[in-house]
Amino acid sequence: MEGEADRSDASADASALRKKHLAMLERLSNRHQSRPDKPDPPPASSSSSSFESTSSFLSLFGESRRSIESRLAQCRLADPSLLKLHFDEISASIADLEKLVAESSYYLPSYEVRSSLKTISDLKQALDTLSSELIPKKKFSFKNKPARKEPTAPSLKGADAENCDSMPAAKGGSLAVAVPDSPGFRNRANEVLAKDVRGLEVGEFTLSDLESCEVRLIGCARALFVHRLRNCRVYAGPVTGSVLIEEAENCVFLLASHQIRIHNAKASDFYLRVRSRPIIEDCSGVRFAPYRLHYRGIERDLEDAGLGEEAGNWSKVDDFKWLRAAQSPNWSVLPEDERIETVDISDLSA
Amino acid sequence: MGLLSIIRKIKRKEKEMRILMVGLDNSGKTTIVLKINGEDTSVISPTLGFNIKTITYQKYTLNIWDVGGQKTIRSYWRNYFEQTDGLIWVVDSSDLRRLDDCKMELDNLLKEERLSGASLLIFANKQDIKGALTPAEIAKVLNLEAMDKTRHWKIVGCSAYTGEGLLEGFDWLVQDIASRIYMLE
Numbered sequence: 001m002e003g004e005a006d007r008s009d010a011s012a013d014a015s016a017l018r019k020k021h022l023a024m025l026e027r028l029s030n031r032h033q034s035r036p037d038k039p040d041p042p043p044a045s046s047s048s049s050s051f052e053s054t055s056s057f058l059s060l061f062g063e064s065r066r067s068i069e070s071r072l073a074q075c076r077l078a079d080p081s082l083l084k085l086h087f088d089e090i091s092a093s094i095a096d097l098e099k100l101v102a103e104s105s106y107y108l109p110s111y112e113v114r115s116s117l118k119t120i121s122d123l124k125q126a127l128d129t130l131s132s133e134l135i136p137k138k139k140f141s142f143k144n145k146p147a148r149k150e151p152t153a154p155s156l157k158g159a160d161a162e163n164c165d166s167m168p169a170a171k172g173g174s175l176a177v178a179v180p181d182s183p184g185f186r187n188r189a190n191e192v193l194a195k196d197v198r199g200l201e202v203g204e205f206t207l208s209d210l211e212s213c214e215v216r217l218i219g220c221a222r223a224l225f226v227h228r229l230r231n232c233r234v235y236a237g238p239v240t241g242s243v244l245i246e247e248a249e250n251c252v253f254l255l256a257s258h259q260i261r262i263h264n265a266k267a268s269d270f271y272l273r274v275r276s277r278p279i280i281e282d283c284s285g286v287r288f289a290p291y292r293l294h295y296r297g298i299e300r301d302l303e304d305a306g307l308g309e310e311a312g313n314w315s316k317v318d319d320f321k322w323l324r325a326a327q328s329p330n331w332s333v334l335p336e337d338e339r340i341e342t343v344d345i346s347d348l349s350a
Numbered sequence: 351m352g353l354l355s356i357i358r359k360i361k362r363k364e365k366e367m368r369i370l371m372v373g374l375d376n377s378g379k380t381t382i383v384l385k386i387n388g389e390d391t392s393v394i395s396p397t398l399g400f401n402i403k404t405i406t407y408q409k410y411t412l413n414i415w416d417v418g419g420q421k422t423i424r425s426y427w428r429n430y431f432e433q434t435d436g437l438i439w440v441v442d443s444s445d446l447r448r449l450d451d452c453k454m455e456l457d458n459l460l461k462e463e464r465l466s467g468a469s470l471l472i473f474a475n476k477q478d479i480k481g482a483l484t485p486a487e488i489a490k491v492l493n494l495e496a497m498d499k500t501r502h503w504k505i506v507g508c509s510a511y512t513g514e515g516l517l518e519g520f521d522w523l524v525q526d527i528a529s530r531i532y533m534l535e
Contacts, residue, residue, distance in 0.1 A: 182481045183481070203444060203481040204482075223444055225447065227447060241511070259376070261376055261420075276393055277395040277396070281421060318396070318398050320398065
């Protein structure tokens with residue numbers, strides 16, 4: 001009895017298995033048939049059919065590519081007022097092409113996918129170049145338009161809005177010529193540039209495009225921007241906000257500030273007093289030492305800027321291009337015997 | 351139940367908002383966060399990596415992610431995009447030379463799909479510095495009017511140094527997020 005029961009169980013199992021197996025085969029074949037490009041899926045012919053669809057993809061792709069290219073070429077001759085429309089259409093065609101590649105990518109050889117994507121990105125590039133060439137972007141520039149400001153300012157505080165009347169005229173005037181009138185020294189060579197800002201209300205101060213100059217800055221500024229200096233010496237009193245230096249080569253800086261950021265500097269020495277850690281990014285051969293500047297009353301200015309004490313931060317440099325525990329090869333502490341003596345700029349023009 | 355509605359439910363219970371704060375280096379992001387939280391702002395090093403601050407604001411809990419803005423680490427911003435309810439873009443209004451960079455980075459950020467639902471607050475910071483551009487001027491440079499119409503945005507002038515304008519900005523942001531997440535069912 002037991003044996004029989006076993007057998008019938010076993011045969012029931014076997015038939016269930018067979019059913020499952022058949023059902024699965026059916027599902028598989030259904031799936032095969034539902035694939036659009038392979039109506040007839042015997043395994044032997046699968047390689048040739050995939051080849052066929054690859055080639056049909058390639059011809060379709062090539063065709064639309066040529067059509068896009070020729071339309072791009074026609075754009076140069078097209079009516080300028082219709083250009084925007086043309087570009088939109090072309091851009092849509094490129095998007096379609098991209099979609100085609102995405103849809104076909106599951107059966108395409110990876111080389112074809114890569115090269116098609118490359119082609120598409122080239123087309124996009126060409127379209128971008130052409131559209132920026134033929135439809136010039138409205139470039140932002142500062143212009144003197146005194147009437148526009150107040151109504152569009154959503155968040156101007158009441159007090160500001162009142163004195164805005166006089167401000168924009170003065171400010172607009174300076175902005176109209178690309179802001180060269182904000183305090184600073186620009187485009188100079190072989191000069192001693194000196195400025196005493198004590199008693200003046202100085203916001204940001206800019207040093208840019210200086211070659212072989214010596215800069216002497218007495219008093220406190222709120223912010224200092226330094227851009228493109230070569231062979232310069234910069235002696236500056238305390239900056240209560242931050243200093244941002246970009247592109248300096250063969251320079252010496254004496255700076256005191258809350259924060260100092262140095263980008264793209266080469267072969268330069270920095271004598272710093274700073275309340276936080278100075279940082280460098282994309283720099284090489286930069287060296288650091290403590291601040292060594294003197295003018296009559298500098299102690300008072302340093303005190304006012306919260307820089308009365310030397311906190312020793314000048315040597316705690318963070319290199320954003322060297323995020324490891326080991327010392328960065330891009331900067332070093334300036335050896336004591338190579339440091340300059342304290343610089344006295346009490347007499348500005350000396 | 352979709353994932354989105356689950357997230358909404360969880361968030362509603364805890365009244366939590368995730369806020370991502372980005373912008374160029376030297377724009378004052380960390381100072382803003384510390385100032386709004388009533389902390390000392392006199393010694394702040396440039397951010398190497400990121401800071402997270404959890405603060406209680408009105409009846410909400412804000413998780414503020416303050417991510418460093420140095421060029422080298424901007425490419426990591428995208429690691430913080432997920433589930434951002436509010437985006438704060440901080441501009442140094444006195445740094446005229448880098449406004450182009452600022453516009454470019456913001457444009458890139460706004461193309462990001464994962465941030466497409468986030469309310470955008472732009473802080474035109476450093477208004478206390480003489481010579482800084484006004485919020486209206488910054489809006490013009492950044493071409494904010496041309497932004498996608500579906501985006502909720504606002505530009506607010508502020509000074510992280512004095513604290514002026516910070517509450518106005520955060521009030522708007524929190525209200526805007528709240529009206530989207532908690533009322534919309």
